[in-house]
Amino acid sequence: MHGMNDGISNKEMTRWQEYLGGKWDLFSNEGNLGTSESLWVSRKENMIRYLACDCTSTMDVSASLLKQNRFPQWSWILSEAQNQGRGQLGRSWISMPGNLFATIRLPQNAGTLGNLLPLALGVVLVEVMAELGLPAEIKWPNDILVGRTKVGGILVEERYGKSLAGIGINVHKGPEADFFSQSFKIIPGSFQTFGVKISVPHLWMRIELFLKHRLAAFISHPGHVVERLGKCLAFKNEPIIVTHAGPWNGPATLVDISATGGLIIRTARGDQMIDRGQISPRVF
Incomplete structure (x- = not known):
């Protein structure tokens, strides 16, 4: 478990808040949301933004907030660390400090994309990374690769009839390669591995902007998702x-x-x- 003594500081949280802008208040953590004692909240337009120093997983915290009617459409939580992250098939997502861990509530009609939804989100991440000079690919159904190393993943879950998207990206450092990844030649990577340095809040702001712009278009025209995937699908014809x-x-x-x-x-x-x-x- 990564706690406040593992490099996470109030000073760093203050920097995040200043970069993201707006007024941030300490949130009353009622009902044990699965976070450390420091959970910050900021209201912006019709959405609510949350910042955590540490949590079990951003997906679980967002689901708890959703149950309390405190997580409207496009609301999100960004955490400096998480200790029970998970990916597809319930596999543990090793959450190294300095990386991006977030969950965002998608619009109500996002579910109409069905199995295309995590792929549409993957396309958005690929486009964000392309802007940073990273030639990313999507490994079906929900992994993001750069140079055939895994730099990110997406988890879409429906909670209380709402679609939540969990996003994890290795910004600073990926976990050590385990036997499975070494055996199947997909080892962890990170932005830093490829010489890209960007702060977590800066990256998240780019992702949020692209999501709001691109997802609406994909929902209206699902065929555009398939078209874009044709250009960034890993292992095609292999x-x-x-x-x-x-x-x-x-x-x-x-x-x-x-x-x-x-x-x-x-x-x-x-x-x-x-x-x-x-x-x-x-x-x-």
Whole structure:
């Protein structure tokens, strides 16, 4: 667990607040939201912004706030550290201090994108990174790669009938490569690995701006998501290994993305479309 003694300071939180702008007040942490004692709140237009020094996960805190009717559309929470982060399939997301951990409530109609929603969010992150000079790709269904290293991930969950998007990005440093990542040749990376230095609040402000601008267009024209994915889909036309996809587990070739966000793969039994699972590059 990363606490206030692990490099997280009130001074750093003050810098974040100054950069993000607005008036920040200490939030009354009623009902045990899963944060440290320092949770800050700022109201802006019709949304509410939260900053935490430490928390279990931004997804869990936002869900608690949502239950209390304190997390309207486009509200978000940004934390300096989290100690119970998770990704797809419930896997632990190792949260290194200095990286970006956020959850934002999406507009009510975002769910109409279905399986395209996390991919649409991925496209937004790719566009933000391109602006920073990072040629990012999306590894279906929800990972962000740069130089074939994992620099980020997206988790979309529905809580109390609302769509929440958790976003984690390795800004400063990625976790140590474990056996799984080494075996399947997708090791953790970070912005700093590729020579890009940017503060967490600066990066988050860019992501928030792009999200509000691009997501509405994608909701109106889902085909644009598929079109953009065609240009940034990792491992397209390459051999892969499919797991967690039931009868389609095993070796395949990645063909494309379907109109509904599924993955089209070529197997020994012909082309198939899967709407769940994980993929890794086939290197043996």
